[in-house]
Amino acid sequence: MIIGVAREVKDHESRVGLVPHGVTALVDAGHQVIVQSRAGTLSSISDEEYQQAGARVVGSAAEVWNAAEIVVKVKEPQPSEYGYFRPGLTLFTYLHLAPLPELTQKLMETGVTAIAYETIQEKDGSLPLLTPMSEVAGRMSVQIGAQYLEAPNGGRGVLLGGIPGVAPANVVVLGGGIVGHNAAKVAHGMGADVTIIDKNLQRLRELDDIYNGQVKTLASNDWTVRESLRHADMVIGAVLVPGASAPKIVKRDMLSVMKRGSVIVDVAIDQGGCCETSRATTHTDPVYFVDNVLHYCVSNMPAAVPHTSTYGLTNATFPYLMQLAQLGPERAIAANPALALGVNTYKGKCVYPAVAESQSIGWADLKSLL
Helix, strand or coil: CCCEEECCCCCCCCCCCCCCCHHHHHCCCCEEEEECCCHHHHHHCCHHHHHCCCCCCCCCCHHHHHHHHHEECCCCCCCHHHCCCCCCCCEECCCCCCHHHHHHHHHHHCCCCEEHHCCCCCCCCCCCCHHHHHHHHHHHHHHHHHHHCCHHHHCCCCCCEEEEEEEEEEEEECCCCCHHHHHHHHHHHHEEEEEEEECCHHHHHHHHHHHCCCCCCCCCCHHHHHHHHHHCCCEEEECCCCCCCCCCCCCCCHHHHHHCCEEEEEEHHHHCCEEECCCCCCCCCCEEEECCCEEECCCCCCHHHHHHHHHHHHHHHHHHHHHHHHHCHHHHHCHHHHCCCCCCEEECCCHHHHHHHHHHCCCHHHHCCC
């Protein structure tokens, strides 16, 4: 099998889809690996390291895409990459297709087998390839939010942990999953007054036990969210419905009750965002204001810490990539139910119901196509 690693082209995307020790394992197993020159540079991985691991380093993206049977990436293909799509190509990457109908259509039109990291799901309901980046994004969200709370950056001028005699910032975390838990952990550790809102009461019980009551937990409903926003200095959007568009927890009119210069960090922006006022931004132009509330909605947050993110991600993705290479994509998908749940498009069809529902398009049962 020929595995290709292309340099990412999304704005400020500095991660890479495969690291040298993964190259060595694939080559030792009898496969070929082609890496685009400088694909790993921003993750502190040199071309020489890839060559020493056994990869062939090439100069252009076209050489990678055109030769590879499996292309492993980090982020969804950008329009400049659509021309490389072809039948027989397997794409293994984060896709987050729900808010991207044009990309979904291109993948279907060209017959690409598109396997999304974020929808691979094990029997216990875990999302193993989403977890490491959710951990990074959750922890980052608070340090980024704290930075934007500073007055020179447009915020209220509030120190997250306060000082003796001055109250700390009030941080509201919407969602108690991996992102929300990691955000709450960092915010609490920095001394903030933290509230986690979630609709799952059992999860709230677990979080209450973890934090021994030092973090407040609230059941999610419109009234609870609105009242919490009224007091918030920072809001972390950490809502996830696997593969589907995120529900809009923060309504447009709720911003009117928020403090001037408060900050929303919408980590759910990959799936369209959990605030009605959220729109995807980039590391180049990360923030904007609505009703004097600062919004940070960068859709590839972990790219700001690419070394940590790349190694954390590839630790999780590599076993699935090896299985795809060893068995071939079709046999691997048939053999591994978790991997099958990662398939979003196959043989010209959308095969992930949540994506189809989000885009109001038809879908086919993957098993019937295998």
